[in-house]
Amino acid sequence: MITSRRTARDIRSDSRLAVLHALLSAGEASRNDLARATGLSTATVATVVAELLAEGLVVGAGRNRSGVGRPSTSLRIDGSRGAILGVDVAETYVRTVVFDAALAPVGRFEVPLDEHENLPGYVVDGVGRSIDGALGEAGVERSRVLGVGVSLPGQVLPNAGVSVFAPNWDWRGVRILDLLRARVDLPLVLDNPLKAIATAELWFGAGRSVRSLVTINLGTGVGAGIVLDGRILRGVSNNAGEWGHSLLVLDGRECRCGRRGCVEAYVGARGIQQTLAEIDPDHPLLALGHQRDFISAVAGGLDEDASGPLAELLRRTGRYLGAGVADLVAILNPERVTLTGWTAWTLGEHLMAPTNAELAVQAPLGSASDVTLDVSTVRGGSVARGMATFAFERFLGDLGLLSVDR
Amino acid sequence: MITSRRTARDIRSDSRLAVLHALLSAGEASRNDLARATGLSTATVATVVAELLAEGLVVGAGRNRSGVGRPSTSLRIDGSRGAILGVDVAETYVRTVVFDAALAPVGRFEVPLDEHENLPGYVVDGVGRSIDGALGEAGVERSRVLGVGVSLPGQVLPNAGVSVFAPNWDWRGVRILDLLRARVDLPLVLDNPLKAIATAELWFGAGRSVRSLVTINLGTGVGAGIVLDGRILRGVSNNAGEWGHSLLVLDGRECRCGRRGCVEAYVGARGIQQTLAEIDPDHPLLALGHQRDFISAVAGGLDEDASGPLAELLRRTGRYLGAGVADLVAILNPERVTLTGWTAWTLGEHLMAPTNAELAVQAPLGSASDVTLDVSTVRGGSVARGMATFAFERFLGDLGLLSVDR
Missing domain, CATH: 1.10.10.10 (Winged helix-like DNA-binding domain superfamily/Winged helix DNA-binding domain)
Known part of the structure; x- marks a missing residue:
């Protein structure tokens, strides 16, 4: 209406x-x-x-x-006005970054999570320990904290304080904000990492110069933070941006979400591993167990030798990524697309040429010529930074300076 | 910024x-x-x-x-305040509908276009003859016309009055508004059909009860009119909504846009013909030359017998459509998706069950449960109706009653 x-x-x-x-x-x-x-x-x-x-x-x-x-x-x-915390909760870690009131980082702390544990109490305790550790690292008193923003994977309703659905933990309808409040006792806001990277890009990256942009997270998971006309696209239930689970190939590779052929199954870290296995099943880098080590080794290998299986891996990955970005560009016609997340920071400069080439061919003519694709200038911890920004906005709202409609 | x-x-x-x-x-x-x-x-x-x-x-x-x-x-x-015209220009026809000032239709006229003619002057003359014919049918004097909205295929910049790119006519940068003004001499606005169907749905369909929706045009061409937070998504160069040219299958069927594997190549009328040819190359309905006759005959055949090749065609088409809609739902998380255009009006009720079933399986859990998919209640000529609405808005803007930012 x-x-x-x-x-x-x-x-x-x-x-x-x-x-x-x-x-x-x-x-x-x-x-x-x-x-x-x-x-x-x-x-x-x-x-x-x-x-x-x-x-x-x-x-x-x-x-x-x-x-x-x-x-x-x-x-x-005035940075000394107080501290703002951004907390990035993933399946394998909780990372808290302490920022001053001018949103400059002053300390951080990471707590590992066992991905086989999925009880809300276990995750909440990890958040608590991460916050305690980060405040200790930064030498900041609890009483100086103006707000804490916590990002949780999956579908989150910020106002209701509910984790509607977190597939990797098999959570459905967990009233997580109440649990966090009982453990943390600081002013809290919740959100989902795609909304966090969108707001980080809006405040600190490309969003400072354009009004419509998509920032793409490339890591284990893949998704898009969407900013249209200067505002974050949330969707009707805060679930917008799940581009990683849109199709690249109907009936294609199995995705960990249960669907087949998702973008994430091709350009997520596991997807990139699978592509290399298709090119060269015996490639030595496939022995690296950790995804981040694998992506770093691919980048290192490409620095040394731009031919062979890794060059083919780069070509195919750029093609998949460019085709997927072309779909976003066809649907949204944004002014800017940025790549963020650890795969982007590690491999992004290598990926730019093949991805841009594919984007130019695959996106509708006018939309392709009007979009710029590059690696985000917001490097490292963009989820924590975005969540701190949400907490800062909420603090401004509590002061009566901002209408916060989340 | x-x-x-x-x-x-x-x-x-x-x-x-x-x-x-x-x-x-x-x-x-x-x-x-x-x-x-x-x-x-x-x-x-x-x-x-x-x-x-x-x-x-x-x-x-x-x-x-x-x-x-x-x-x-x-x-x-007050319908008698004057007349508003909506003009739908396609490759093979120009259809003009005359509305009264309460946007009720009072007359229409269609002029066929030869799809092998592509000179701007030829198309402009068709628009002129269609408008003249429709005013005659409706018995409306030219002096009573408050505004005319003209939809042109391809990428259109409404304010600049330029057809940036119309692939089927091979137009690039045609200053079409000037040409139309010289022929028509009435207050004109231009736009693209995806923006027209979005505004028709916003004023007369699902947009009256929800704030975010996607209306999908199914005909020869396929595309999406997107409404977010009560406003039409235009994109940076008025090219948003080209979902018909996003991927269903990387390297899949050839699409008339030049890309391979587009949604349109599977759920556009020609795509549906191709699917039937894959199921049963000798099926008698494939002999029908005109796409609309083919789609009508498919609907008629399904009414008579819900088994055999046509049932399989329905199953596969519903699967393709549901998977494509799931991508839009994953990215945008809208409250409502409606199907419009002649394929939807003819075949839509048959398509609902298989499409909804696929959507439920393919879209992210929370987004699938929060969206409703149905056939639009805006039937017949939604492009002309939407364009008349734009012309009405422009007229209100000229009266100083509306800020029109297009």
Whole structure:
């Protein structure tokens, strides 16, 4: 139903968000810089800055006298306002990163999880220990924590605090937020990693210069964080972005999700291993047990010798990835696609040429010419960074500075 | 870049649009009915209704005295305010439908196009003759026409008035709006059929009750009109929705777009013919030259006998369609998917069971359970209807009642 959901309060909220984004981008900026960067009027910027100064979120960073005119005060976000935590929960680890209030990382801690354990209590305890460890590493008191964002695999309803479905743990309808609150006792928000990488890209990557983008996570799992018109696409039940489980080949390779022929079965780390096994079943790199070691060794091998089975692996993987990205581009016609996740950071520069070549051939003409594909500039821990950003937004919401509609 | 693009003017515009939608839905409604239907305050509804009355768009339709309280005036959109034309240009025809100002059809006219002719002048002349014919059929004077919406195949930039790319005519960068204006001399808007079916579904179909939906066109061509959060997804260059040219099978059947394995090559009318040829190369229905005759005959055959080659054709087509829809559902997580276009209207009820069964198996668990798939209630000429709606919106924009950002 088409009803007016946007209010004057939302517009003020958007203005504050735009100013914060611009300040995070620039590091330091004057009010005039912020007006130029955001397109807002100087009067609006002045009002917003006054609110942010009053809440202690922003501080003056010195005065600039540049030739003529009145000196302007340079502003920055006050990192010392408190700490924000981003927690990335996966099947085999919980990684917590502590950020200052300007979202710069100041400490991290990782707790391994046994992937054969699947009780919610076990996972929750891992989250608790990871947070405790990270606060210790960063030397941050609990009382200084403004918010914690926790990413959980599978389908998550952030407002209800429910893990609807986490296939690898066989969770269905677990009221995980209540369990986490009982263990952690800090202000918490939940989400899914695809929404986290989307918001990380929006605040710190390509989202600073374009309004529509897709950021693709390449690792064990594969998925897409989608930003349209400056907003994260969540879908009706926060499950949008499961491009990794869309088809590359009907009735193709078995995917761990149960479907056959998914994109993930070809460009996820296991899929890349399988492709090499198809090219050369006796290839020595197939003996490497850990997926990350395998991907690193492939990148290293390609650095040394750009021919042979690894070159063929690169060609086929680029072809699969380019064809899959072409589908996203056909459906969404985005301005930018970025690759993120550890496979992208390790192998991405090698993959660019074959993937771009395939994308140009496979995507509809106008859409292919209007999209740019590259490796994300947000490197390392983009899930934790995105979750910290959600926690920061929630904190701003609690201050009454932002309408948070999640 | 995250800047605040929504203004107080947009909010007023949204309120007017919401009231018009509710009036079109209800046919007749009181101010209180409209407040209930839109979620707007009675004060806002009263303001909007006063504006619409002042412009002659809305008239009182009588007074209701229902027991207690003051009698309320029933309102409706004034169809006699003028005529709106929707023009659907395809490779083989130009179809114009004349609507009254309440968007009820009052006449139509179709001009055949020779698909081997591709000069812009030839197509423009067909549009002109189709409009002249439709106005004659409807008995409407040219001076009564408030606006004309023209849908063109391929990639269209509505504001620039350019057909960027129309593969079947081999058009690239044709300044078609200027050519049409010279021939037609009426207020014109351009768009692409996928955007037209999306807006038809938004105003007259499932979009009246949900905020996110995909409407799938099934005919010679296949594509998706996407509505997210109540707005049509256009993409960075108005090329979103080309799901028909996303992959079902990498390296699969040849598609007329040049790619291999596209969804259209399996569920477009020619794809359905090819599937039957794979099942039974000598099947008598394959002798039918015209695609529409073929699809009608398949539907008729299934009505008579639900076994044999046609039953297998239905099973395979439902499987292909369900798998392709599952990809859209995985990526977008919409609340509703509707099927439209002549194949859907003819064969859709037969296709529902096998398509839904495949969708349930192939889409990610949470997304599959949260989506409803059915045949659109907007039957016949949804492209022309959608284009008339765009022309109506543009007319409202010219009156200053709507911010039209296309």
